[in-house]
Amino acid sequence: MKNNDIMTMLESLSERDLSILEALRTHRVLTTALIRRLHFPIAGEPQEAVSGKTHASEMAAAVSTIRVLTRLESRRFIARLPRRIGGVRAGSKAITWHLGASGERLMRARHGDPARKRYGEPSSTFVAHTLAVADLAIQLYELARTGVIELLSLEAEPECWRIFLGPHGARQWLKPDLFAVTAGGDFEHHWFIEADLASEHAPVIIRKALQYQQYAASGIHQQEHGLFPAVVWVVPGDKRRAAIEAALIAEPRLRELVTAKAFQVITAGDFTVFMARSGQAQP
Template structure:
């Protein structure tokens, strides 16, 4: 795709079209319902704002979302997966979308990405985990829209990954699902977010916690920001929350106050109501 082709195509796309493509580039997979919540907002004010069109009813927003996604699909900018979330009964809301071949080439040229990504039908586990991560990202965007917090930064995989040198000089990589910075009042808060679907033994989660400990020991984030992010596991239910909290409490070698476990239902309250963790290392300025 040449620069002229890119310019011609961009001229034909609205701000919202581009915002949809950028969301799929960042989060990889999103359902129609998630895209609607992000870019087709139900509101009485229909002004265009930052690629988000506001619609008078939820039904109007849903219809508009499918109309736009259908148009982008016909041009090869987005593609739907064979698998739906929630089955046929979920209707169009359960369709899972990713960038299409043309959309991937367009954004690769715009962002200067050197490597072509191969888009194939992913596994069920990958789809479910990626959509769970996208749900948390959308919740953060919604909190910002509601003026509950300011979302200063939001990074998904692989942008959220942090390379570092482990003890003895070994190269290692911290791979959180999301990294976010939120601001409320005079405080800025940093979060490493892990979306847990209760598919792994708690011992696997503890091994990931030790990677956070090794990364924290480098002091890299603290040197730049004067704090280390809170590490939060977002889990599906209270039983899983209790299991991970018990494992964290008994695991040796962890800085206990660094970690939090919340259910999906508790996540927004944590960000808004408990954004500042008052410890010497984690306290934000």
């Protein structure tokens, strides 16, 4: 893409437009409802720093959101997936968006990203998981905007992936869903966050947990930061939480990490409270 084309695109977009495109680059897919929470706050809600505007009601915010998204769609900066999350009855809030051709080219030029691979419609499982991860990220943004926590760093995939040498010297990739650094008072907290939709069997969870253990044993993160992140699985409900906790404790190599709360399992409904508590608690 020529520099003149990039400048023309940038000049045609507002700061909020660009922040929406950046969010889609980071999180890959977002529903209208998630974009509304990020960029079109209602009076009394955590305010998005770029726009500095609030809307009088949820309806006003929703109308403004879909108007902006429709405009960006008409210029091929964004595109919608064919199916809606939650079905047709969920309305425009359920439309799922991703970068369109123009948006993808602009973001690639701005960030020096490699050429895009041929597009294929993602599976429903992939979309559901990606949106669940994005929702957790947005909850962290919201907590930070209200001053409940300081959000010093937040990395989504693939930025949050880590490479290390395994037990036999082979290179391995650790692929968390999110990596976050939060702070409260004088204390800093590091987190690897896994969004669990109860779609994987216990052995898969254990293999991932053992990989976290191996990454911790490498000492890479500790050498740079002086501590190892807590690993948090965020699960749909209490039944799933109990099942994963039981599986982790049953593995002798992981039992001590669970006891020491280096590995924790919480429900999605408890995520905000859990992270807010870390804003005041000492490590």
